[in-house]
Every structure is written in C-alpha cells, then in structure tokens.
Amino acid sequence: MVSAERFEELSEGLARGVRQRPEFAGIALLGSASDAAAVRRDEWSDHDFFAITRDGEGRMLRPDLSWLPDADRVVLTAREGELGFAVVYDDGHVFEFAVADAGELAEALAGEATIAVDDADGTVSRLVAESRARAAAGDEFDPANDARLVLVKLLIGVGRARRGEVLNAGEFVRSWAVRLLVRVARGRAPGRVSTARDTIDPMRRFEQDFHELAARLADAQAKPVEECARDVFDLLRAFEPGWDDFPTEAADAVARRLGWVAASRSVV
Structure with missing residues (x-):
C-alpha cells in the first residue's frame, strides 16, 4: 500500500525528473494523480501521466526511463504500443504513461489533469486543453x-x-x-x-x-x-x-x- 505521503513524493519526483532533462517540455499528471482527484485517491490509485518531450525527442527518450523517481525500485517495465509504458514498483505501485512530443499525442484524450511542469511556450497546457476538449466532445452516447x-x-x-x-x-x-x-x-x-x-x-x-x-x-x-x-x-x-x-x-x-x-x- 502506498501512503498519501508516498504518492505525493512520487508526483514530485516525476516533476523533478522531467525538469532535469532538457529534452522534456513538461509533464501532466492525469486522473487520480491530478490535484482535482486527490480526494478520491485510495490504496489502489496509480499514477497516469503524459511526459511531453520537445519536438522530435520522443523516439530518443523512450528507451531510457532512468528519469523516473526511485528507478532502482522498479521491478517491471512494459510497453503499451509505440508511446505508452507501464511500470510497477517493488511496493506494487503502478505508473501508466506516455512519453511523446505534442504532435505524437495529437489524438490523445484527457480528463482531470494537473500541469506539473510546462515550458515557456505552454506546450503541455495546450496539449492538455486540446485533449480535454476532445474527450468532452466524444463524451456523447447514441x-x-x-x-x-x-x-x-x-x-x-x-x-x-x-x-x-x-x-x-x-x-x-x-x-x-x-x-x-x-x-x-x-x-x-x-x-x-x-x-x-x-x-x-x-x-x-x-x-x-x-x-x-x-x-x-x-x-x-x-x-x-x-x-x-x-x-x-x-x-x-x-x-x-x-x-x-x-x-x-x-x-x-x-x-x-x-x-x-x-x-x-x-x-x-
């Protein structure tokens, strides 16, 4: 079980890892990892996020996940498609995320989101706004x-x-x-x-x-x-x-x- 304190430490570690790599534009914490969803987190909540690279850097960065917090505690890493990853820590905590530039996530969907790191051009904020708009537009039923x-x-x-x-x-x-x-x-x-x-x-x-x-x-x-x-x-x-x-x-x-x-x- 990951405590609330540990959850926040991991969120801060993600932001710190992204800031330390100039190839990244920023990071958006999604779903239960976002500030808006903090009240409903429980022991099964995981970290979903977009790690946004600068244009053209995604392919180079994807093979290297050393920027993740407590990388020495990772016991499992798996690919989900070209852009996505799943990571499991030794305490059972899960990360599910994409490492990609904004263009590669042009069709992404997002709901609750917190912009933890962004560049001067607002690349991550713009991507999240567009992703949320697509999700809202698609949230219709026939x-x-x-x-x-x-x-x-x-x-x-x-x-x-x-x-x-x-x-x-x-x-x-x-x-x-x-x-x-x-x-x-x-x-x-x-x-x-x-x-x-x-x-x-x-x-x-x-x-x-x-x-x-x-x-x-x-x-x-x-x-x-x-x-x-x-x-x-x-x-x-x-x-x-x-x-x-x-x-x-x-x-x-x-x-x-x-x-x-x-x-x-x-x-x-």
Whole structure:
C-alpha cells in the first residue's frame, strides 16, 4: 500500500525528473494523480501521466526511463504500443504513461489533469486543453445504436460459445456487450451522473451512478457465457418500455435465433 505521503513524493519526483532533462517540455499528471482527484485517491490509485518531450525527442527518450523517481525500485517495465509504458514498483505501485512530443499525442484524450511542469511556450497546457476538449466532445452516447450493437455482440458471442470458442465468446459477451449496455444506460439517463464520472471511459465508477444495474451486470459476468448473455439481453430489454427507438424487432429476432423466450424486467 502506498501512503498519501508516498504518492505525493512520487508526483514530485516525476516533476523533478522531467525538469532535469532538457529534452522534456513538461509533464501532466492525469486522473487520480491530478490535484482535482486527490480526494478520491485510495490504496489502489496509480499514477497516469503524459511526459511531453520537445519536438522530435520522443523516439530518443523512450528507451531510457532512468528519469523516473526511485528507478532502482522498479521491478517491471512494459510497453503499451509505440508511446505508452507501464511500470510497477517493488511496493506494487503502478505508473501508466506516455512519453511523446505534442504532435505524437495529437489524438490523445484527457480528463482531470494537473500541469506539473510546462515550458515557456505552454506546450503541455495546450496539449492538455486540446485533449480535454476532445474527450468532452466524444463524451456523447447514441443509446439506440449502442442497443443494436449489444444485440449483435450477444448473437455472435453465443454462437461462438455454442461452437466451442468459449474464450472468444466471453470477450464478445462479458466485455463488449456489457460495455455497450453501460453506454445504453448512460445515454438513456444522462442526469444520473456523479461528479467523479470519467469522461473517457463510461465503465469507470458506473457503480456510483447505477448501483443496481452494475450489481446485476457483475453477477451476470460471473456466470457461464450463455447465461451471462441471457442476463445481459434481459437487462437490455428492461429499457424497452416507453422507448420508441428500441430495436424491438431485432431483439425478438435474436431471441428466436438463440431459442430464448423474450423477457423484460425493470432495473433502472
């Protein structure tokens, strides 16, 4: 467990490490590492951040992570794509971050953020502002389309489970279909939003806004694939009454194809 004091020490160490390397333009602490999220940090909070290099320096800096605080305590380093990294310390604390110049992060998304270090041109501040604007613009839901996609993922997933491809089926049902149903719920009830809602990932802190539905989805995910799929299907159809754009005909077709009896119950 990382104490609050240790968390702050690591944040300060990140800023210090960036300042000491002239190749960096600055660093933005994101999510729970930001000042705005400090009140909700707990023992499982990690450090997410953008380490922004000067133009063209990212490729050269990425192989060298010696600027991280307490580098001698790092027990694991892994790459996540071209720009991203995951680091684990000997006490289990996690860093997830990108090392890149502003141009390489032109499509990045950000929510809560603290600019810990910036250059004279405001490179990091500008990048974060643009990233937050993109996240806000993308924080929209099309529940009717998402409901249709839930049905597609369930139909494919159950078909693959019956074929014997259980692992792949679970991905379709427990991951993609559930995520889409979460989007349906958020789109149909936009007023049920906590102040801590993540504008990038609709699954984050879903339990705070839709406690009962989240509990039922968690219970469903613990079941065998087809049972999970049937529960997700029923939970989706609970949104049907009074919703003119609900894909009723398609839901009935999926139920017939899979041999299910359509059912509906209120969960919201």
